Amino acid sequence: MSTPNGASPSAIDAQAVSFSVEAKRLLDRVDLQARRGQFVGLIGPNGAGKSTLLRAISSVLKIEQGAISLEGEDLRTLGAKRIASTLALVPQIAPYTQGFTTFELVLMGRYPHLGRLQVEGEDDDRIAGEAMRLTETDRFAERTLDTLSGGERQRVFIARALAQEPRVLLLDEPTSNLDILHQLKIMSLVRRLVDDGLTAVAAIHDLNLAARFCDRLVVLAEGRVLAEGIAAEVLTPGTIEDAFGVRSEIHRDPATGALMVSLIAAVDEEPDADLGVGETASAREAGIPRRDESEAAGVIS
Secondary structure (H helix, E strand, O other), X not given: OOOOOOOOOEEEEEEEEEEEEOOEEEXXXXXXXXXXXXXXXXXXXXXXXXXXXXXXXXXXXXXXXEEEEEOOEEHHHOOHHHHHHHEEEEOOOOOOOOOOEHHHHHHHHHHHHOOOOOOOOHHHHHHHXXXXXXXXXXXXXXXXXXXXXXXXXXXXXXXXXXXXXXOEXXXXXXXXXXXXXXXXXXXXXXXXXXXXXXXXXXXXXXXXXXXXXXXXXXXXXXXXXXXXXXXXXXXXXXXXXXXHOEEEEEEEOXXXXXXXXXXXXXXXXXXXXXXXXXXXXXXXXXXXXXXXHHHHOOOOO
């Protein structure tokens, strides 16, 4: 289904959303739109409001001002089970659940699709099993959560979210506890699911992962939207300095073609006068060529 101008309709539409705790404004009139089949990355420093916004969209938090719609319907009019059958949230810190095997935990994702007093059937087992296969958690399906590492637990709760068969997936720092292999695999999996029609909104600390996998980026700082758009519009030295207080250089990854952010120094630090732009002391000591030298050799495009 498309809107008259050819764009896909909104899966999430948040308008002028505000939320405060003890007189501290965590969200200040934030607008966010995610169209169906789109991967939106939320980036910004700690305390910018990324997690708070995801929790508000999932209805875990009740906003004090503004409005949020889910697939065109006011979130306030939807029951918990209706929301859970449409939207799944993977929190930043996986909740501790004692005594259940990981398969039983993933199977809990089928709850929104079950009737009252209905128990899981073969189809539910199959869907949960497929979610575990996609996240590579099926090999410890019979283990309990307390026997898993932090990264393994994170993948289990991603599997549980996928078992909900949501049309909208919210992820709060989905790669924070993962090694680099599983960071890449999880982001690639979300990208594939989005390409198949899922809508995803994720808070992501790694700017390079966000640039590579997301369709649009939204920069939050102090509870407000600082910038939004495609990576090339958002990941600029000026925006990164304003949001994070860090000097940076932007270039293209020669292998993937995605934008890459090279962090140079905090704005309140004096750069090493001997270093060229984009070159760090550790890079020099490791024998990595300066950017201008690399460009001359045709390394960076």
